[in-house]
Amino acid sequence: MGATGQVGGAALEALKHRGVALRAVSRDPAHAPGLGVETVRGDASDTESLATAFAGAEAAFVMLVPPYQARDVLSESRVLARSISAAVRAARVPHVVALSSVGAHLSEGNGIVQVLHDFEAALADVAPSLVFLRPGEFLENWAGMLPAVREAGVLPSGKATLDKCHEAVSALDVGRAVAELLLDPRAGTRIVDLAGPAPCSALDAAAVLSRLLGKPVTAVPSSREQSVAALVAAGLGADYAAKLADLDEAINAGRLDFPPGGEMRRGTVTLEAVLQRLVGTV
Known part of the structure; x- marks a missing residue:
């Protein structure tokens, strides 16, 4: 699932390089870009189509995209x-x-992350071998x-303390971990936690952007009201925007740290590499 997105796309490319036989799931294969692999129809809201897409697979990557306008x-x-x-159960x-x-x-x-708590609950014991991959915040979120x-x-940053470092990771590293x-x-x-090479802060991001753009960039805090208004203006529904703001509050309160004792991995894509890519594309 998600083969045309950042994480699914990175996983697809990593698996293609390894010569693995792949099947991409798309809501509309006719309009999906050329992925170079078998592409079949499958929609998260249509159990039958998704079960058909999963049929015969030795392994499946599944993800849930919350409805932005709900x-x-x-x-x-x-x-x-x-x-x-x-669908996973039906396809065995x-x-x-x-x-x-x-x-x-x-x-x-935990804000919008409660969606994924519920997703994990729905998937409990869905397969003999099951992995929940729990990455930190995506570095690519700075694109907005x-x-x-x-x-x-x-x-702008929803983080209350601009110099406080948080665990974050590139979608590229997440996709490679999926593969x-x-x-x-x-x-x-299994539960696998995934972070980037090192924690980083809003001030770190501003410093990198200053170097990349050749001009001063200053990190500034955004209030909850400012964040929600900006998200709604960007096209998100009011409930989704509010839950994203709740997520920032959870991070500020220290509730979204990785719990101790888990299987922890770190990626290799740095904050600077992500921002350099984003500056060239956004």
């Missing part, structure tokens, strides 16, 4: 989670890797701030 994001996401789970996929998030172990107080950076030289985990079935359920 009036009740949690409720509508639970419907999608149950559909994905039912023996090994499943599911994209989750840091903070998904919490049943509340680049217009303000270019126009006003400011980098590795798909090729590593093990009996039972």
